[in-house]
Amino acid sequence: MKKSRWVKCISSQGTTRGVAIEATDYVQKAIDLHGLVDEEAVRLGEALIGGMILASYAKFGERINLNVRGTGQIKQALVDGFPEGFARGYVVKNDISAAPEGYGPWGDGLLSVLRTKGTEGQPPYIGTVPMATGHLAKDLTFYWVQSEQVPSAVGIAVSVEGSKVIEAGGFLVQAMPGASEKELEQIEKHIVEVGDLARRFGADAEPTQLLSEFFQDSTFLLLEEKEIGYRCECSLEKVERALILIGKRELISLRDENKDVEVNCDFCRKLFTVSVTRLGELSEQTKRD
Numbered sequence: 001m002k003k004s005r006w007v008k009c010i011s012s013q014g015t016t017r018g019v020a021i022e023a024t025d026y027v028q029k030a031i032d033l034h035g036l037v038d039e040e041a042v043r044l045g046e047a048l049i050g051g052m053i054l055a056s057y058a059k060f061g062e063r064i065n066l067n068v069r070g071t072g073q074i075k076q077a078l079v080d081g082f083p084e085g086f087a088r089g090y091v092v093k094n095d096i097s098a099a100p101e102g103y104g105p106w107g108d109g110l111l112s113v114l115r116t117k118g119t120e121g122q123p124p125y126i127g128t129v130p131m132a133t134g135h136l137a138k139d140l141t142f143y144w145v146q147s148e149q150v151p152s153a154v155g156i157a158v159s160v161e162g163s164k165v166i167e168a169g170g171f172l173v174q175a176m177p178g179a180s181e182k183e184l185e186q187i188e189k190h191i192v193e194v195g196d197l198a199r200r201f202g203a204d205a206e207p208t209q210l211l212s213e214f215f216q217d218s219t220f221l222l223l224e225e226k227e228i229g230y231r232c233e234c235s236l237e238k239v240e241r242a243l244i245l246i247g248k249r250e251l252i253s254l255r256d257e258n259k260d261v262e263v264n265c266d267f268c269r270k271l272f273t274v275s276v277t278r279l280g281e282l283s284e285q286t287k288r289d
């Protein structure tokens with residue numbers, strides 16, 4: 001399987017930019033970790049590509065959280081994305097089997113993006129828009145326009161057979177400050193096309209080739225080609241730090257139950273065990289009640 005990657009480019013005038021993401025092996029790893037098939041696998045794949053698109057244009061050191069709360073088969077999707085080219089995510093199932101009439105598979109609901117700055121003490125930026133269509137790519141397009149005031153076109157395509165990813169990819173094209181009316185019109189026009197382009201990320205299509213189709217009317221420069229992937233940075237240390245936050249009293253009562261505490265990472269399903277002895281030590285490390 002090809003290594004997943006993103007390719008970024010900018011028009012030679014510097015007024016339109018784009019990123020194309022080949023995501024087959026990135027999405028495959030995620031659905032294997034979570035043991036998902038069919039619709040749920042597709043939804044996780046879409047959310048992961050959306051999060052990676054957002055991360056691709058985040059500033060170095062920033063972190064992106066994409067949070068989709070829907071009324072379809074998936075109640076919530078959460079993705080953490082990093083501009084270094086990796087992300088992790090999970091979906092939470094809903095009790096219902098289909099989205100409400102008139103909406104795409106995500107249903108209606110809310111889409112939020114939280115940007116956490118790399119430097120300490122800087123407040124995070126959060127933008128929330130309603131899910132107007134229930135199609136993630138369209139609603140992300142709306143997010144860029146509404147919340148970040150950047151005219152954009154987003155395309156996301158994921159298809160699976162059971163637990164096997166057949167194709168997975170995505171596109172974002174944006175107008176930069178100084179873009180001409182004509183360029184804005186071109187992006188408008190491409191809002192429909194990006195979906196088709198994204199769908200062509202099968203076995204054969206190269207991100208660079210697809211970008212050149214997109215930018216056919218103008219010359220463009222390739223800025224970056226980068227390997228991307230699914231990565232979770234959980235650790236026992238982080239689990240313990242989270243446990244400390246529940247406070248001394250709770251920790252002591254957990255210890256007194258005389259059972260090891262088991263925590264599954266939501267993002268990669270890894271199992272962490274905190275022993276009774278360790279619970280006692282942690283309770284001594286915290287002053288919080």
Ligand SMILES: [Zn+2]
Pocket residue numbers: 232233234265266267268269270
């Ligand atoms: Zn993990």
